[in-house]
Amino acid sequence: MLTIFDKINIKEFTTFFNNEEKCLSFLAEEKWKNGYVCKSCGHDKYCAGKTPFSRRCTKCKKEESATANTMFHHCRIYLPDAFKLAHLVCTSPTISTAELSTTLNLRQMTCWNFKKKVTNCIDARQDVSDEGKIMLKEVIMGVRS
Incomplete structure (x- = not known):
């Protein structure tokens, strides 16, 4: 890369x-090179989200896209x-x-x-x-x- x-x-x-x-x-x-941490609850376990390259927290179910919190x-x-x-x-x-x-x-x-x-x-x-x-x-x- x-x-x-x-x-x-x-x-x-x-x-x-x-x-x-x-x-x-x-x-x-x-x-997420240093690992995923949910912005809502702080949980570090995730599964694939609905959209490509997004992640969903397995605890609170909040989904975060790759573009979220970037420009x-x-x-x-x-x-x-x-x-x-x-x-x-x-x-x-x-x-x-x-x-x-x-x-x-x-x-x-x-x-x-x-x-x-x-x-x-x-x-x-x-x-x-x-x-x-x-x-x-x-x-x-x-x-x-």
Whole structure:
């Protein structure tokens, strides 16, 4: 699994995250890499949820999707496009929403809204490297705003 996204270009990134299943798989893997703990009751046992890559607590039956509590929660953009947008914003923070719109074939307002979400996650990060680089993985797993 890729862990450092700032060393790959957009073509490689797009090849790796080319469908929703790969994006959800990555989110689930990263989200629960240290084990699952229910946000409602604190129980650590789960079963598969109704939707792909979601988990359901076996105690309180609360279901949590892979996108819950990430910046992709309730994201209405096709997930691979949202991942690409996040990658573009992290690798070139000064990219305009017009450029994003043209590159991703999305409405400019859609790009503006999601770019704002990404930059809010970046601003909330405390662990920016010495060179000022942002780890996309850390931003992706950031708490939604």
